[in-house]
Amino acid sequence: MAAGRPRIPAQRPVTDTLLDLGTGAGLRLAASADSREVDRRLLAALHGEIERAGQRGWQTSEMVRAVRREHSARHSRLVTGPEPLPEWADRNGLDRVTAIESMVQVLRLLTSMPRVGPVSPAPAGEPGRQLLDRVRGLLAEAEATDDAEIAEARTLAAQELLRENTGDGRTGGRRIAVDNPYEQPKAQLLRAVAAANGCHAVWMQEFGLVDVTGPVTGLYATELLFGSLLAQAARAMNLIDSKSRAVRQTFLTAYAERIADRLGAPTEFKISG
Numbered sequence: 722m723a724a725g726r727p728r729i730p731a732q733r734p735v736t737d738t739l740l741d742l743g744t745g746a747g748l749r750l751a752a753s754a755d756s757r758e759v760d761r762r763l764l765a766a767l768h769g770e771i772e773r774a775g776q777r778g779w780q781t782s783e784m785v786r787a788v789r790r791e792h793s794a795r796h797s798r799l800v801t802g803p804e805p806l807p808e809w810a811d812r813n814g815l816d817r818v819t820a821i822e823s824m825v826q827v828l829r830l831l832t833s834m835p836r837v838g839p840v841s842p843a844p845a846g847e848p849g850r851q852l853l854d855r856v857r858g859l860l861a862e863a864e865a866t867d868d869a870e871i872a873e874a875r876t877l878a879a880q881e882l883l884r885e886n887t888g889d890g891r892t893g894g895r896r897i898a899v900d901n902p903y904e905q906p907k908a909q910l911l912r913a914v915a916a917a918n919g920c921h922a923v924w925m926q927e928f929g930l931v932d933v934t935g936p937v938t939g940l941y942a943t944e945l946l947f948g949s950l951l952a953q954a955a956r957a958m959n960l961i962d963s964k965s966r967a968v969r970q971t972f973l974t975a976y977a978e979r980i981a982d983r984l985g986a987p988t989e990f991k992i993s994g
Contacts, residue, residue: 841893846941848886888938913981
């Protein structure tokens with residue numbers, strides 16, 4: 722290393738020190754410091770934080786989604802394939818300072834991920850084929866009509882059928898994506914469906930996910946009904962004359978409250994953090 726060239730302090734934990742690079746002064750320091758040392762420590766920190774997030778219960782696909790949601794698809798590729806900074810910068814056409822800043826942004830998000838519970842395998846809680854076919858038939862009818870009363874009646878009938886799926890008493894968890902636009906009423910709707918099926922839902926707003934826990938039969942019913950209700954709501958919103966985001970937000974909020982009322986579920990929801 723050339724005489725007098727600054728080095729990143731080594732006495733603090735690697736990730737803590739690297740997060741300091743998010744400041745303007747830190748980025749200038751990194752750009753002027755021993756490039757091999759910076760590159761080595763950034764890559765080590767990235768591997769370490771991905772591993773630690775996994776130990777806290779996060780799946781790789783969830784990390785990728787969270788990083789892409791907060792930053793960009795380019796950032797998210799650092800999660801699936803961490804590589805040394807020079808190669809990653811060249812591959813993405815970035816100068817050194819911008820590349821360092823991007824890596825630090827990913828590190829910051831990974832370190833902020835809270836501990837979450839395990840996720841149950843997707844087929845867990847699925848009812849028998851005959852019952853499932855009846856439920857799907859009812860939901861298909863609900864999604865295909867412009868008549869709100871018919872859609873609601875078919876959905877409630879599907880909900881009642883799903884209650885017949887008592888399962889074996891196992892419990893588990895799912896994390897269901899909730900994205901903009903209108904993420905708050907969507908989370909409200911999901912919380913209502915979860916409660917109606919004996920589950921508990923926590924909205925992790927920063928990451929665009931709702932963490933749902935409860936009996937695996939309830940988890941399956943929640944995911945199935947929520948997907949159908951979103952499709953029904955989208956169809957209903959297409960009938961609204963106004964394209965105003967505020968009007969549609971109000972409509973979807975009222976829709977979530979009405980469904981919660983019909984399901985006998987509370988409309989409030991818990992936001993993590």
